[in-house]
Amino acid sequence: MRGLQEKVIIVAGGATGIGAAVAERLAEEGAEVVIGDVNITRAEQTAATLRDLGGEVTALEFDITNEESVRDLVETVITRHGRLDGLHANAADLSAATFGADDNAVNVPIAVWDRTLDVALKGHLYLVRHAVPKMIAGGGGAIVHTSSTAAFMGEPLHVAYGVAKSGVTALMRHTSARWGKEGIRSNAVAPGLTRTEVVLAEAAERPEWHEQVRDSIHATRLGLPSDIASAVSFLLSDDASWITGQVYSIDGGQLLR
Numbered sequence: 387m388r389g390l391q392e393k394v395i396i397v398a399g400g401a402t403g404i405g406a407a408v409a410e411r412l413a414e415e416g417a418e419v420v421i422g423d424v425n426i427t428r429a430e431q432t433a434a435t436l437r438d439l440g441g442e443v444t445a446l447e448f449d450i451t452n453e454e455s456v457r458d459l460v461e462t463v464i465t466r467h468g469r470l471d472g473l474h475a476n477a478a479d480l481s482a483a484t485f486g487a488d489d490n491a492v493n494v495p496i497a498v499w500d501r502t503l504d505v506a507l508k509g510h511l512y513l514v515r516h517a518v519p520k521m522i523a524g525g526g527g528a529i530v531h532t533s534s535t536a537a538f539m540g541e542p543l544h545v546a547y548g549v550a551k552s553g554v555t556a557l558m559r560h561t562s563a564r565w566g567k568e569g570i571r572s573n574a575v576a577p578g579l580t581r582t583e584v585v586l587a588e589a590a591e592r593p594e595w596h597e598q599v600r601d602s603i604h605a606t607r608l609g610l611p612s613d614i615a616s617a618v619s620f621l622l623s624d625d626a627s628w629i630t631g632q633v634y635s636i637d638g639g640q641l642l643r
């Protein structure tokens with residue numbers, strides 16, 4: 387991929403799963419990667435593994451629900467690397483206490499609604515508002531948010547998650563429209579079911595679930611974190627320099643939008 391070499395890119399929510407795979411792919415492509423995550427233990431482990439493979443990868447602790455923490459993450463990257471070229475806004479709270487308790491609109495506990503949107507939507511706003519001015523100061527940059535098929539499916543459960551992921555696509559299009567002429571590109575990926583740690587743990591309790599989803603898509607297999615990582619890396623690269631304001635479904639043909 388062209389134009390990732392030596393680019394400074396934050397993967398916000400990059401300790402595990404899809405974000406960790408994005409960090410790996412970006413490092414392979416020669417980017418300087420900063421993994422930001424609330425789970426600093428796993429973020430440090432991921433960064434150390436990728437450094438052992440030859441990547442230039444560091445980890446910083448931050449909490450996406452706290453605006454000062456988001457600002458500090460971006461400021462620290464500027465202080466250490468001198469610029470910011472890319473951002474993968476990936477964090478979401480997929481814990482049993484939040485995603486697992488995200489019910490229908492009648493039953494969802496308001497605390498679960500608030501927590502879901504704080505991490506997966508308001509947190510993405512904090513990242514955009516602190517990253518965009520730094521990117522413009524450096525001549526422009528690219529942002530990719532992680533949305534989900536849940537933004538488009540109309541699921542009977544997980545109302546807060548679906549609303550947050552729909553909101554992320556609107557935020558992404560706003561950024562594209564408002565700052566496109568100043569060199570900011572903004573896009574989103576909408577993964578289908580992807581075999582990350584958190585998903586595999588849930589599948590262990592419902593073994594039939596993965597087979598049902600696999601039967602409902604056009605591909606022969608479910609998604610891997612590396613499938614999402616290649617799309618995110620492409621959208622952050624110069625090969626995607628005329629792509630902005632788009633949502634890419636990376637879902638094995640689950641949704642034909």
Ligand SMILES: NC(=O)c1ccc[n+]([C@@H]2O[C@H](COP(=O)([O-])OP(=O)(O)OC[C@H]3O[C@@H](n4cnc5c(N)ncnc54)[C@H](O)[C@@H]3O)[C@@H](O)[C@H]2O)c1
Binds near residue numbers: 578582
């Ligand atoms: N795995 C799937 O099937 C799937 C499908 C569609 C969309 N997605 C989306 O992909 C993204 C990654 O999901 P994943 O499956 O890799 O799960 P994951 O839990 O491994 O990744 C989420 C990351 O966000 C971090 N995070 C959570 N709260 C945070 C906070 N307050 N501050 C900073 N970081 C925080 C977590 O520590 C973790 O590293 C999420 O946005 C998820 O909604 C996943």
